[in-house]
Amino acid sequence: MDDYVITVLSNIGMISFIGLSAYLLLVTGEISFGQQAYFGLGAYAAGAVTAMFLLPIWVGILVGACVAGGIAMVVGALTLRLSGLYFSISTLAFAEMVRLILLIVHVQVEVEGEMVGPAGAEGFHGIRWMFERDLSLAHFMLLIYGLLALVLIVLLLVERSRLGSVFRMLGSDDLLAEMQGLDTVRYRILAAGVAGVISGIGGALYAHFTTYVEPQFFNVMLGVHALAYGLIGGLGTAFGPFIGVAIDIGFLESVRFIQGYRMIVFGGLAAVLLIFMPRGILDEERVHRLKTLFRRRNHAGAQRR
Amino acid sequence: MIDFIQNTVDGVMFGSSYALLAIGFTIVFGVMRRLNLAFGASIMLGAYMGTWLHVHYQVHVLVVAVTTVACTVLVGIYVERLCFHAVRRDAALASMVSSFVIWMQLEEAAIHLLPERTYAFPGLFAAGSYEAGPFLFRTEQTAMLLLAAVMVGALHLLLHRTRFGLALRATSENPLAAAYMGIHRTWTVLCAFVLMSLAGGVAGFAILATDQQITPFFGLWATFKGLIAMMLGGMGSLPGAILGGLLLGVVEAHALWYLGAEYRDLSAFLLLFAMLVSRPGGLLGQRILSREELAFRRV
Numbered sequence: 001m002d003d004y005v006i007t008v009l010s011n012i013g014m015i016s017f018i019g020l021s022a023y024l025l026l027v028t029g030e031i032s033f034g035q036q037a038y039f040g041l042g043a044y045a046a047g048a049v050t051a052m053f054l055l056p057i058w059v060g061i062l063v064g065a066c067v068a069g070g071i072a073m074v075v076g077a078l079t080l081r082l083s084g085l086y087f088s089i090s091t092l093a094f095a096e097m098v099r100l101i102l103l104i105v106h107v108q109v110e111v112e113g114e115m116v117g118p119a120g121a122e123g124f125h126g127i128r129w130m131f132e133r134d135l136s137l138a139h140f141m142l143l144i145y146g147l148l149a150l151v152l153i154v155l156l157l158v159e160r161s162r163l164g165s166v167f168r169m170l171g172s173d174d175l176l177a178e179m180q181g182l183d184t185v186r187y188r189i190l191a192a193g194v195a196g197v198i199s200g201i202g203g204a205l206y207a208h209f210t211t212y213v214e215p216q217f218f219n220v221m222l223g224v225h226a227l228a229y230g231l232i233g234g235l236g237t238a239f240g241p242f243i244g245v246a247i248d249i250g251f252l253e254s255v256r257f258i259q260g261y262r263m264i265v266f267g268g269l270a271a272v273l274l275i276f277m278p279r280g281i282l283d284e285e286r287v288h289r290l291k292t293l294f295r296r297r298n299h300a301g302a303q304r305r
Numbered sequence: 306m307i308d309f310i311q312n313t314v315d316g317v318m319f320g321s322s323y324a325l326l327a328i329g330f331t332i333v334f335g336v337m338r339r340l341n342l343a344f345g346a347s348i349m350l351g352a353y354m355g356t357w358l359h360v361h362y363q364v365h366v367l368v369v370a371v372t373t374v375a376c377t378v379l380v381g382i383y384v385e386r387l388c389f390h391a392v393r394r395d396a397a398l399a400s401m402v403s404s405f406v407i408w409m410q411l412e413e414a415a416i417h418l419l420p421e422r423t424y425a426f427p428g429l430f431a432a433g434s435y436e437a438g439p440f441l442f443r444t445e446q447t448a449m450l451l452l453a454a455v456m457v458g459a460l461h462l463l464l465h466r467t468r469f470g471l472a473l474r475a476t477s478e479n480p481l482a483a484a485y486m487g488i489h490r491t492w493t494v495l496c497a498f499v500l501m502s503l504a505g506g507v508a509g510f511a512i513l514a515t516d517q518q519i520t521p522f523f524g525l526w527a528t529f530k531g532l533i534a535m536m537l538g539g540m541g542s543l544p545g546a547i548l549g550g551l552l553l554g555v556v557e558a559h560a561l562w563y564l565g566a567e568y569r570d571l572s573a574f575l576l577l578f579a580m581l582v583s584r585p586g587g588l589l590g591q592r593i594l595s596r597e598e599l600a601f602r603r604v
Contacts, residue, residue, distance in 0.1 A: 031398060078582050085340055086585045086594075089536050093578040096529075100571040220525075224342075224405050231402045260417075267410030271387050274403045278396030 006137045010209055012242075012249050013144040015229070017202025018222065019241030020151060021195040023230035028191045029171035031084075033223050034075075034091030035199045037098040038068035040218030042200030043207035044102065044118060047127040050208065051116050052109050057129050057208060061147075064204030065197045072196020076189045095223055102215035123214030127207050137209075144205050151198055155238040167191060232270050234282030243281055307439050312558045318446040320554020321453035322515075325508030326531030327538060327546035328460065329501040335477035335541045336497040339397050343384045343404040345528030346411040347502060348509035349521075351377030353415040355510070356424050356519055366427040366514075373513075374506035380411065381502030385495055412524050423520050426513040449511045456507055457547060460500075464543070473497060477541065505531075533577050539590015548588050552576075
């Protein structure tokens with residue numbers, strides 16, 4: 001595989017993290033415009049750990065995920081009372097605050113004769129953990145997809161568990177959930193925290209893949225794209241966001257003759273799609289139908305044997 | 306003290322354009338309970354059409370103004386048909402995401418129309434200023450304030466003195482009851498979009514004529530400012546939108562003066578976040594919020 005293909009595939013993988021993060025909140029019935037904030041916080045925290053304190057990358061990813069998750073829980077607790085559009089706009093405001101603060105923050109330390117650290121609008125250069133260890137892009141891509149598979153497995157397990165049902169219940173009717181005796185406050189904060197962690201892992205990987213992060217990358221466009229991926233792919237299963245990302249980055253990036261007109265094509269396609277499938281390609285109904293189809297086929301196969 | 310008053314005056318003048326953008330948002334939100342994220346982008350595309358005429362044919366500034374407003378309205382109708390009318394009525398989320406992808410589409414179309422980073426936008430007057438006592442007023446900003454005041458007055462008359470205004474207010478108060486009274490919902494929503502685009506087009510022209518330049522970031526900027534101003538004042542409230550716009554302008558002017566340029570936007574988002582956490586209904590929308598909550602509880 002050449003570097004271009006690897007870069008595109010890695011981008012799909014990294015953006016999928018933030019897509020999954022937005023998807024998780026969508027399932028619980030919250031529309032967040034602000035998941036890019038946790039992506040950015042994860043990237044900065046992980047970059048600081050490996051580039052400024054020279055610790056290994058797994059510590060960086062862990063710290064990135066924890067920082068993002070912790071802050072997401074605090075924000076989740078602050079915005080508990082809000083619902084619908086009020087919640088969406090508050091997440092947007094928070095994410096823009098984070099981005100604008102990162103534009104001002106200027107903390108640098110001297111590492112091996114060089115100043116390393118976040119430098120305001122110039123960004124955070126020199127996160128070279130990967131290159132210092134002679135890891136190729138392909139190796140790093142494996143790391144990205146390994147972690148992505150891990151996150152996906154956890155999400156799929158959650159979806160089959162009681163917690164998954166609770167999340168979907170919050171999404172369809174939180175008043176009813178409360179009347180069932182569920183502690184909706186705790187579950188909401190939990191969902192916000194998990195979504196933050198997922199996004200933070202993606203950010204941590206992104207920082208090390210590009211060796212350089214700047215606040216401008218974590219603008220609202222990233223967050224709303226993540227939201228759109230979740231919705232276009234479908235709200236029925238955690239595979240949904242991948243379909244969205246794959247359509248946007250994978251398919252449209254690779255078709256040459258629409259270069260430069262990508263958003264016009266993607267925008268039109270997505271808008272028409274949402275008319276016919278308002279809950280995405282793999283919505284709950286279709287996922288359920290697919291599942292019964294599989295089950296029936298397996299069943300038939302077992303009987304024949 | 307003089308600085309403080311001068312900043313406040315500047316803020317109010319600039320805030321008047323935010324108020325117009327917020328009014329656009331709040332009209333459609335009131336009628337549909339949905340957010341049109343493509344609002345800023347449709348103003349931008351309209352203004353790009355006007356600029357395109359100006360760049361290629363050096364037309365008069367009034368032609369630019371009319372083109373800007375007319376094209377904004379046309380784009381607004383396109384957005385309404387594609388993202389709001391066609392999408393199922395119970396899928397508010399799909400509408401919002403759909404309007405977002407159309408935002409991206411419109412922005413790219415605008416950039417294809419005029420590919421460079423900045424273009425000069427014709428001003429209504431030459432930049433000038435006049436003094437009143439110790440205070441300085443810029444001519445074009447004063448014109449913007451007056452234009453905003455006229456627009457708000459006309460809107461008020463339209464909403465409170467005409468049958469159409471009554472229909473619009475009835476639909477936003479209670480869509481079902483309005484439908485029983487024989488108010489055509491689809492038509493009212495389309496008219497609300499036209500009204501939104503009109504307000505947006507005028508605001509866009511006024512802002513750009515004051516800045517005398519246009520960049521591809523205008524769409525995002527307009528959406529953000531309008532959204533913040535609407536939320537500050539209270540979603541769905543017209544006086545709230547005006548108040549929110551003015552408040553946003555004043556806070557930004559003070560932040561710019563006392564803290565520096567990089568704190569200008571930060572202060573706006575901080576104010577918005579604090580307002581939403583402590584008082585979600587904004588300055589004047591608390592009643593609307595509690596009414597909606599009440600309706601929700603009853604169901």
